[in-house]
Amino acid sequence: MTQMVPDKRNALLWQGTGPVSDSVAAEDFRASMRKLACGVVVVTTLTDGRPWGVTLSSVSSFSADPARISLSVGKNTATAQFIVEQEKFGVAILSAEDEALARSLAAPGQPKFIPDEQLDRPSAELGVPVIAQALYNLECRVAYIVEAIDHLLVIADVITARIGAGATGVGPLTFYDSTFGSFTAAHSKGNLT
Ligand SMILES: Cc1cc2nc3c(=O)[nH]c(=O)nc-3n(C[C@H](O)[C@H](O)[C@H](O)COP(=O)(O)O)c2cc1C
Numbered sequence: 001m002t003q004m005v006p007d008k009r010n011a012l013l014w015q016g017t018g019p020v021s022d023s024v025a026a027e028d029f030r031a032s033m034r035k036l037a038c039g040v041v042v043v044t045t046l047t048d049g050r051p052w053g054v055t056l057s058s059v060s061s062f063s064a065d066p067a068r069i070s071l072s073v074g075k076n077t078a079t080a081q082f083i084v085e086q087e088k089f090g091v092a093i094l095s096a097e098d099e100a101l102a103r104s105l106a107a108p109g110q111p112k113f114i115p116d117e118q119l120d121r122p123s124a125e126l127g128v129p130v131i132a133q134a135l136y137n138l139e140c141r142v143a144y145i146v147e148a149i150d151h152l153l154v155i156a157d158v159i160t161a162r163i164g165a166g167a168t169g170v171g172p173l174t175f176y177d178s179t180f181g182s183f184t185a186a187h188s189k190g191n192l193t
């Protein structure tokens with residue numbers, strides 16, 4: 001059988017034509033995406049050995065076996081450069097008590113050094129920065145990077161997943177309608193697995 005993806009460094013199977021002329025107007029697109037409720041993470045890397053983080057909502061569970069996540073990050077950001085260079089990063093899944101941190105690490109064009117008081121010891125396997133009050137901290141090693149216009153789509157293996165000190169608190173930080181919030185369970189008819 002032909003191997004579908006023979007080379008990790010040449011894994012793009014199909015390339016579209018780039019931006020199309022009949023896509024929805026930018027403001028309608030933004031209005032629709034504002035209604036998509038998201039969890040919030042900080043992706044952590046190092047720059048000259050100093051912990052650096054950026055607030056993202058584009059992180060998703062990509063596949064369970066192998067354990068992989070995906071995210072998209074602006075191609076021209078420092079964070080994108082660090083991910084490409086280091087081929088590893090941390091993902092801190094934030095708690096509702098981490099809103100101030102999420103805001104500070106989302107400011108466009110500002111340095112995104114993670115304040116010392118927010119840090120735990122670096123992770124054991126990959127040595128990426130760990131956010132002390134997160135719900136969970138993941139260590140991730142890059143598996144694929146797809147360059148798509150002005151963003152990178154990053155797919156990464158999850159090497160470890162450790163519960164954080166924030167897990168005993170108020171639940172996840174959410175982002176909906178351009179506003180940070182927290183999660184409230186709907187009238188429950190049982191959990192999905
Ligand atoms: C809730 C929230 C979610 C965000 N999600 C993303 C994302 O998924 N990808 C991304 O590139 N930027 C995202 N941003 C913007 C980044 O936090 C950051 O402002 C942007 O990358 C600019 O960084 P720079 O200062 O390195 O240019 C998000 C911002 C907020 C407040």
